[in-house]
Each structure stands twice: as C-alpha cells, then as structure tokens.
Amino acid sequence: MTIRVAINHRTSYKFDRPVSMSPHTVRLRPAPHSRTPIHSYSLKIKPEEHFINWQQDAFGNYLARLVFPEKCTEFEVDVEVIADMTVINPFDFFVEEYAEDFPFEYSKQVKKELLPYLEKLESGPLFNQFLASVDVKKRAINDFLVELNQQVQGEIEYLVRLEPGVQSPEETLEKAKGSCRDSAWLLVQLLRHLGLAARFASGYLVQLKPDEKSLDGPSGAEEDFTDLHAWCEVFLPGAGWVGLDPTSGLFASEGHIPLACTPHPVSAAPIAGATDKCEVEFDFSNTVERILEDPRVTKPYSEEQWQQILALGKAVDKEFEKNDVRLTMGGEPTFVSIDDMESTQWNTDAIGDDKLSLAKTLLLRLRDRYAPEGLLHYGQGKWYPGEEIPRWALGVFWRKDGEPLWKNPEFLARIDKDYGLDVNDAVRFGRYLCDLIALPRRCCQLAYEDGLYYLMQEQNLPKNLDILAQKIKGDLDRRRLARLIEQGFTVPSGAVIPLERSTGWPLEEDQKIWRSSLWPMKRERITLIPGDSPMGLRLPLNDLPELAEKADKVRPQRDPFEPREDLAKRSEMPFSTSDTSSEDDDTLGSEDDEESTDYENVVRTAMCVEAREGRLHIFMPPLEYLEDYVELIAAIEETAVALELPVIIEGYEPPRDPRMQKLLVTPDPGVIEVNVHPSNNWEELVATTTSLYEEARLSRLSTEKFMLDGRHTGTGGGNHITLGGATPADSPILRRPDLLRSLITFWQHHPSLSYLFSGMFIGPTSQAPRVDEGRDEMLYELEVAFSQMSDGEVPQPWLVDRLLRNLLIDITGNTHRAEFCIDKLYSPNSATGRLGILEFRGFEMPPHSRMALVQALLLRCLVARFWDKPYQKPLIRWGTELHDRFMLPHYIWQDMKSVVEDLQAHGYPFELEWLAAFEEFRFPHYGRVQLDDIEIELRWAVEPWHVLGEESSSFGTSRYVDSSVERLQLRATGLTEGRYILSCNGRRVPMRSTGRHGEYVGGVRYRAWQPPSALHPLIGVHVPLTFDLIDTWNGRSIGGCTYHVSHPGGRSYETFPVNSFEAESRRINRFETVSHTQGPFTPRPEINALREFFPNQQAPRPMEPPPEESPGEYPYILDMRSPRRK
Secondary structure: OOEEEEEEEEEEEEEEEEEOEOOEEEOOOOOOOOOOOEEEEEEEEEOOOOEEEEEEOOOOOEEEEEEOOOOEEEEEEEEEEEEEOOOOOOOOOOOOHHHOEEOOOOOHHHHHHOHHHHOOOOOOHHHHHHHHHOOOOOEEHHHHHHHHHHHHHHHOEEOOOOOOOOOOHHHHHHHOEEOHHHHHHHHHHHHHHOOOOEEEEEEEEEEOOOOOOOOOOOOOOOOOEEEEEEEEEEEEOOOEEEEEEOOOOEEOOOOEEEEEEEOOHHHHOOEEOOEOOOOEEEEEEEEEEEEEEOOEOOEOOOHHHHHHHHHHHHHHHHHHHHHOOOOEEEEEOEEEEOOOOOOHHHOOOOOOHHHHHHHHHHHHHHHHHHOOOOEEEEEEOOOOOOOOOOOEEEEEEEEOOOOOOOOOHHHEOOOOOOOOOOHHHHHHHHHHHHHHOOOOHHHOEEEEOOHHHHHHHHHOOOOOOOOOOOOOOOOHHHHHHHHHHHHOOOOOOEEEEEOEEOOOOOOOHHHOOEEOOOOOOOOOOEEOOOOOOOHHHOOOHHHOOOOOOOOOOOOOOOOOOOOOOOOOOHHHOOOOOOOHHHOOOOOHHHOOOOOOOOOOOOOOOEEEEEEEOOEEEEEEOOOOOHHHHHHHHHHHHHHHHHHOOOEEEEEOOOOOOOOEEEEEEEEEOOEEEEEEEEEOOHHHHHHHHHHHHHHHHHOOEEOOEEOOOOOEEOOOOOOEEEEEOOOHHHOHHHHOHHHHHHHHHHHHHOOHHHHOOOOOOOOOOOOOOOOOOOOOOHHHHHHHHHHOOOOOOOOOOOHHHHHHOOOOOOOOOOOOOOOEEOOOOOOOOOHHHOOOOEEEOOOOOOOOHHHHHHHHHHHHHHHHHHHHOOOOOOOOOOHHHHHOHHHOHHHHHHHHHHHHHHHHHOOOOOOHHHHHHHHHHHOOEEEEEEEOOEEEEEEEOOOOOEEEEEEEEOOEEEEEEEOOEEEEEEEEEOOOOOOEEEEEOOEEOOOEEOOOOOOEEEEEEEEOOOOOOOOOOOOOOOOOEEEEEEEOOOOEEEEEEEEOOOOOOOOOOOOOOOOHHHHHHHHHHOEEOOOOOOOEOOOOOOOOOOOOOOOOOOOOOOOOOOOOOOOOOOOOEEEOOOOOOO
C-alpha cells in the first residue's frame, strides 16, 4: 500500500548585476544509504551555461560540483525526487550483545573508525547542567535513546530560523529555542559526551496528511508537507546508523530522506559557494505531490469515486421503489479492542471485563447517536456449553413513530457506578409502581436467598478455611457463599411483583388492566434458587401451587404477520396516583395479612426489583404485546423520576414488533458484535454504517487485527449482512423465492463473491461454507429444489423455507453455519424465526465504513438485477478447481470482473476499481523484483483450513484447525515463452498464461510451520521459499526473490503490531531480492539432466531445467507437500 510522492525543491537567487560565481557544491541528492526507496531524481541548474561534475565526499554523500564560466544574473537550483513512502519501522534493528544496554564501550577497532563522530566541542555551564540531568542508569539502549531524544525535544522550542549557520549547544540551551539544525547539533554533542558516536544529518522531511485522526496524541500534518530538515544519527554496533529527530522527539523513518550525513554541520550545507558583492533577492519553495496511491483500507476511495458510489446507491433505491421491492438491510458487524489484541477475550473467549466495559461505552454512544429517548436494556444473551456464565446482551430500543420510550436518560443508571441503593429502595420502588398500575401493595413481595442451602455448603468446607478470606480467589460457589454471609440470611434480596396483562390486545380502554397475585409458598416466603444471576432468572416457579390452571395454559406466540395498530403516545398513558404515606415501610408485615380473594389464579410471570452492588435493577417480565411493554416501561420511568432512583432495565426484551427498532451489542468469541437495526434505503444505510464505524473508533474499538508476522486481517468475527423487509410480510425473499434462487445460483457460478470478501477460515468446515463445498450430491438436490420454484410472487411465505431448509447447511447439518442462512426467514420453530430475514454469513469485517457500504451496494445491485430478471442457470460442478484455481487472486479478480460486467450489462454502472481495496486487503502484496524486462510479483493467496479429528486435551475433547499450510501467488510479466521458467526451492512452478502477452500466473502451496496436531504431521516446513527465474537457454538462474514466514534475521516477535505501519513493515521485512540460487542450475539427483563433457576436463554444465510435473487434480499450483510427479 505504497504512496509515491514527487518532492520539488526550488532555491532561487536573483542578483542586481551580473556577477562571477565561484565553484558551488550542491548536496541535494538522496544519499546512497537512504532507506526510503528513490524512484527517480532530477537536478536542474540555471543559468544554462554551466559545467556539472558528480562526486562523493569522504563520508559517501553525493556532491554536485558546479562551475560557471560566464557571469550571471540568477542562480537557481531545482530538484525533483520521486520516492515511495514505503513504511519503515525505525525500531527494526539488531544490536551486538555488548551494546544491548547503555552505557557500553565500542570495541577498539570500531572506536578508531568512529573518531570523527566522537569529537566533542568545548562545553559550557548550561550544557554541563543539561548533561548532568540525563539519566545514565543501565537500561536497554532503545529506551535510553527514546528518553534522551524526547528530553531534548521537550527542552528546546522549535522555531524557523533563516540565519545561516548552526547555533552552539550552549546558545541553543540559553535561548531554549532553535531550528531543527540547532536541536540536531545539540543532540549530536550530548550523545558524544555520553560516549556514543553521532553525526549530523541533513535531508528532506516528508509528512503526509493522515487518512484518519489519531485517538492518542497529535495526528500529524494537516496537509501534505515537505521541507529541508536536519536530524541526528547515532551509531549502534550491529544496527549501524539509527536516526533520531529531536525536533519531533521521534525516530527517523520513511519520511526522513537523507541528503548528507557528516561529523559537522558545515560539511552538510545544501549549497555552498561564493559570488561577487551584490544585492540578492532570495526565494525558495518546497512542495510534495502524491502521484501514485495504491488502494488502502484507510482511504479506499477518492472523493470522485465516492460520489459515483453514492449516486449508484440512490439510483438503485429508485428502482426498488419503482418495482415495489421493499428491501431493508441490516447487519452484524464485529469489533475488537484497539489497545489489546493479545488477551484471550479478543481472540478466543466470548466474555471479558474489558470487553463489557468497551461494549457499554459503545452502547451509550450509539444511544446518543440513534435514539436519545430510547431505552437501554441489559439482558442475558446466549449460553453455550462449556461457558461458566451466560453471555450478556446490551440493547437500545426506540419507537419508530418518534415518540419517546424513555424520556429521562439521567434515570437510566450506569452499570459501572455504585449509587448506594439497597433492598429498602427496591421495596419502596416496587410499592410505588404497584400504586401507579393499580395493584395492591401486598403484591410487592420480598424474596430471600436459600439460607439452608448455603449453610449446608458452608458446613462442607474444610474446617480451617475462612470463607470470607476466600471470596476473591475462590470459585463461583465460594464467592456466592461469601457474599451471602456478608449480607446476612435474613435480609431479603429484593421484591417480586407477579405481573401479567389480563387478556390480549386489542381491548377496550376499561379492560386494559394489570393483574397480579400473591405467591403462597410452603416455606412461607419466596426463596430464590441458589445462584448469582438476576432474581428474575432464579424465581421458584416450580414451587408455586397448581391452582393457576388457566394461567398455566400455553398461549401461542403472537404471529409476526399479524397487523399492528399505532402505539399509544406517551402523553396519553394514564397512571393511578400513588399513596406515599406508607413509603417507609420496609417489610410487608404492615399490610393486611388476609389473603385477597379477588384473584382466583396465581400469576406466574413476575417483575423483580433488586438492589445489586448499589444499583437498582428492574427485571422485566415476558410480555407478549408491545403495547403492554411500552406502558410498563412508562410506569417504571414515572416511578424512577418520582422517587429519584435511577434504574437499570434487564430481563426480557420488548417483544419483536415492526413498530419497535432495536440495536444490540453482544459478545462473541474474540469480538464484540453489533446487531444493527435495518435501514429502509441507501441514505439510511450510509448514515448508519458511517456513524457506527465512527462511534466504535471513538470507543477505542477497531475493525482490524494484525498477526505476529504482520498479516492484516479483519476482526475474525465477520460482517454478516441481512436482507429483509419492514415487516416479515414485506420481505422480498418471502414474496419472491426465485430471488433467493437467483442469488444462490449466481454465487455458485462466481466463487469470487465468496472468497474476495471472506475471512481467513474458509472451506467445508468453516463458519460459512459455500453450497458446493459440502456433500457432492448437494448441487443435484439444489437443482431439484429450484425446479419446484416458480418465478414471481407466491402466496405461500413458507415455501422457500420448506424447499431449502435442509439444503442450506454445512456438512454436519447445521442450518446456521451456511453462506446463505435462512434461520430467521420462516422457521417453523417459533415466531422469532419467522422474520423474513436472509443472512449472508460469508463476509469478513471490512476495515473501513466505505468498504462495507460498497459491499452492501454490490448486494443491492444484485437484488435489483434479479428482481427484474431472475437468474436461472444450471449449477456448475467446479470440483477441485474451486480450491485450486479460485484460491489465486488473479482468477478471483477475473471472475469478479465478469460479475461487474454482468451488472453493467443490466444497467448498473458498478466499477471494478471500487473493489481494489478489497483485493489489497484480502491478498496483500509482499514484494516485486525487476529482472531486466521481467517483473515477478508475490501476493498472498487463499488457503482453506481443515478441521482435524477429535483429540483429548486438558479441556476435554477438542478438534483443532490446521492453519499450518499457506499459499502464495506468483505473477510474472515480460516472460518469453519457452525460454524462462520459475522454480520454487528447485521445483518448477506451473505458470499459466493470463491471456496477456508475456504475463503468467502460478501458485505455491507450502507448510509454513509444524504444529503438533496437523494434517500430514510428518511433513516438515518448506520455508524459506526461494524463487528463481531460470533461463533455459543457458541453464542459469538470472535472479529471483526469497519469501520468509518469519523475520529473516531470526527476530522473534513477542507482541502483535501496534498499528498498520508496524504490521506493513513486518510484511516487507519477510521479502528479499538478494538470495536467489547462484551459478548454473543443478537439477536434483532424481532428474535426468542433459550433460556434455569436454576434452579439456571442464566441469559439466547442466542445461535442463526442472521438468514440468504432472498437474494431477490441482493444475494451478505447486504443492510442496506432494511428491514429484513424472
């Protein structure tokens, strides 16, 4: 993801008379040791009449010596440098063992060679004082240099100084300000006085405007900027010269292009010379221009491209409206922590403290953005086998009609704040609420923990164990017991209010009443089931008497297709007045003990009011009708406001209803998942997606991860996209089953739609396998199912589910793990599965919001295209070609090109270049090498991961995933057919023509590392991979490159990359162009080479290249694991 820039530096002198000019020396050419790749360089001099002679000084710097034979009236030096801003990690170096810590002594020979760089100037009192303040205790040399560099930067204020020359260190310290050259010379002298060799560096500084503002510290330049600059370089044995920039306090990297590095600033002056005495008009300019930008995930599109994308989205919306498609689009994007990529909660575990904290922050920001008058709900999520506790689910709910669901956000308590509330506040709250909804106060009943159970647990503990001392480090049961002992067995945990609506909706106003009852218990009080979950999950429902025969009847769930009326406005919800005269009663003993005879049935659903950790939690009961839930929430808010008690709403969510919008933040293994509310049109989708990415980033959540070797990936949790309608009856998929048939068929015909947007784990055992990656007969059965579908709208919404439910599955029959998931389309299991939603589960999380929107736009274009003209073609049997040819980026891109051409042919001007950022993200470029007219490029390719057989582990029975095999693509241009071949570690790579003259593509599959559990565990690693370009006419390797899976210098990374720059530098370091096979190519012993022996006894020279191997089932790649085929 290189940015190529053109630096233009012009220096102009205009004289008031013709003058003679002495020979001038110009030091404005990038030095030979510049680490920034220099693409080209140009130097123009005025006047035209001059002589130029290129030289190198004693320190290896380039000098242009200019001689002017005639008098002149102007002198102008115009320099252009074209450079690639390839990321350089300034800390990626090794030092000799004796120099790892400061202070250290150079060896005798090295010190002798560095004498000019150890010369010290006479110091003054301020310099000595500053030198004495430097901490010289023993520590890592890196840490010492960072601290000293920042110490100088903090001490000296930067200013632009046009006077010639360099201030002395004493003068710079006295003024406490100076230019870049003054700070650099001060640091040079400090390092020399501390025993380190240092030199003065003059060069160009290039600072490019960042694509995104930094969350921590300065973001960098506001605009692209370049200027002459000065910094310091220190010599470290083993690492060489390391650049330090005291002006910024940073190490020198790709933006620092050295022109001259010398022991003294006077030898590094950009221009040196003399003229006759005259008046001079001086002028200069420094500009930098981006001339080439590879697609990158931080800026995937130019503004012009983005406007075209927005225009196409609006055009598709008009077509949807014209054809009455009624499509809504949602999704399930996932995020990871910016600050922590290594802990288990961001890799394998679903639950973690930091994850919950970040999820809360994100939830509040999303509430403020989407629904300031919405309801925050803290519910229980999924609970999978093997997990100690259930997962949480944080939600925001709001009404679509614009009416407030919760008007006073200050009375929604923060879940991480202690308000000092206790059970008395819970009882007071419950009684006030009973008054508002016209229920007897006696229905607010106290609930207690099961003291007998916990006492028995305490008796079973070892005699010498202090349970209170074990409350922190003990297991869950011990922590529960310790908490209860501290609280006391006679103190209630909270209040229970049995609650239900008398009958269903719609009703007359006078019939809309709440019902409740007492809970007569054998133990004469409500005793909760042991545990530490909310009270509402531990109610002793099985202990209730069997009197409530009518209440026990199972009522069917509300039909999602049932028409709904408008919800009542908040201002039109009347409540009874509360009698607060007995608010201070803490128990129910003050009420009349005579059991009420108004209720003949026991109400088995209940709302719980519980004080936990100083916060008041309201556990909502299950309610079938949204109207009831909205009214109960209004009553709770009225109570919270009246009693000034902020509450946390938990328990059951509002019932699913098209009049209610919701957004959920939930945990998944390694990620936080956001279930985004559906958008009705393109404009809403753009606003929602953009704001979600922005709020997540401000919450310190990221959309990307980096592996140890620098590989750039998504979050790993995916970005599932959902298609549906405003109501289930509006769903285009239910109304037109042929739309789903078209999507499945088109996806099956174009594997690029599966692999360009996928994550790293693909294949038949992945989370979202293709329909043709499972059983061999699946495509035949799909064609049978498709034959039973008719074009156009159908009156049976269940048809698509019945036809495809048993076909859109993985190889184990799991309906959820499929590329096209119809679990929420029209499932027969429950009303919550009949939502008319189709879920695309094969998409990985794009790192940028605009990439996610382009992904969604591609889907919207396909839906519009198939709604107008259904796609009904025979399914293709790809066979092994699917995991051979379509694993290589070139063929994926060519297939995607045909997808785009199909859309364009049907009137949708979707551009292939809009997907270039996906190609760079999914298939990162590792390096290129130019050998005469031939260029070889190396790219990452797709490799399916396979789940292995079951094994016993410390966690029980496990099934490991074999990720030890990787794949690369080689692309060569400029090859002469029949002359050149490419080999990898001595084996011929099957290169196939792309259709362009001289361009060929091939793949290599290899074992990168050797885990204890793997497919073919006896096969060792094949790295490093040495690629040779062999000229068959002379039997020599004329060049090549080498790819490493780890640092070629043996560096073992202990931490993940901190950002994309470090990750890119790690990738770059693993590619080198100086290690091809030397000399004539020598075939391996098992290959019959042609040899010719000469009478003069010269060594035989083999002329035969590695033979072409039989392709077998995978003709597009060389599998290094397989034996050579003849």
